[in-house]
Amino acid sequence: MSKRKGLSVDEKRHRMMEFFFEKKDFFQLKELERQCQKEKGITSMSVKEILTSLVDDGMVDTDKIGTSVYFWAFPSKASQNRKRKLEDLQAKVSDAENRKVSLMDAVAKAKVGKEESDDRSDILSRLSEIQGEKTRLEFELERYRECDPEVIEGLKQETKTAKEAANRWTDNIFSTKSWIKNKFCFEESVINKQFEIPEDLDYLE
Template identity: 55%
Template sequence: MMEIFFETKDVFQLKDLEKIAPKEKGITSMSVKEVLQSLVDDSMVDYERIVTSNYYWVFPSKALHARKRKLEALESQLSEGSQKHASLQESIEKAKTGRCETEERTTLAKELSSLRDQREQLKAEVEKYKDCDPQVVEEIRQANKVAKKAANRWTDNIFAIKSNYYSAGGERSLEVAPRILEDQGHLIL
């Protein structure tokens, strides 16, 4: 199909291409529209709708320019890739020079390993004594104060209920709910 455009260097309508393609290139007239649309989608053929007609064209210079642009883009990618490769090779060489096995390096690696083990042991020891942490102890003390206040409040409520019961004419021999000792008082904070 592209050869038709390159040989004639002319502008065509779809109906013209449906007549020319089967004769000159052996393309069935039913598939001309599909082939042409795929070429337009791939930007290999230019297309313009003018009023009610659709016009298709390709000039050889467009293909040449497209190839030049593609070649320039590929050359640019190649040069970028080469530069990146060179910088990575340089980085590898720098890394290799600092990592040759020396006695000092071996000693430092062993020391690092022992320090890491020691750190893990210290973490385990800190976790073991976590219950003695001043912050944790203070939180427990605060929770105890809140619990004591709540217990005193309930004790006051029970005595208030008993007082109201007795003042309303209730018998002293009858106890309200569970047995409560008369000498029960407030908890000391």
């Protein structure tokens, strides 16, 4: 004989709500653990967990009186909650319908003057041709950009800056080689080989 399957969380929640609606009374946790197990088949160990989830969802009310904590849920409140939820959903549906109407009006207005016609097709075709011509001319302009006096002057300045930087680093290398020769008495050929410095390294003219 197969082992009986336990109740799911949803089944436990449903049965506990049934218990509250049937009893229409106030209960402490200990009472719920005992009676829910006896009458609804909810194990006493899971009563607190299920009860907490129902309280968190606003389905079961709770309050502390003195040192005791009581729990209760009446069918009237559940009915009110369902009614309120239904009203909220209806309001959302109404808002969505109004938004849909507004969007349809906006689309209709946006289409004004854009109806398909021979004139509109000709204008769009001409626009496409002009855009293609613009792209071609920009490409052609880029080809001749190298002949622009400003571009040439800019290249000259960049070349001068690069040359000065190269000579500055060459000077630094010569200074470093001189310091190494004086400090450690190395021959220049040994230094060049060790640091992979070309033998013909010299300043740019």
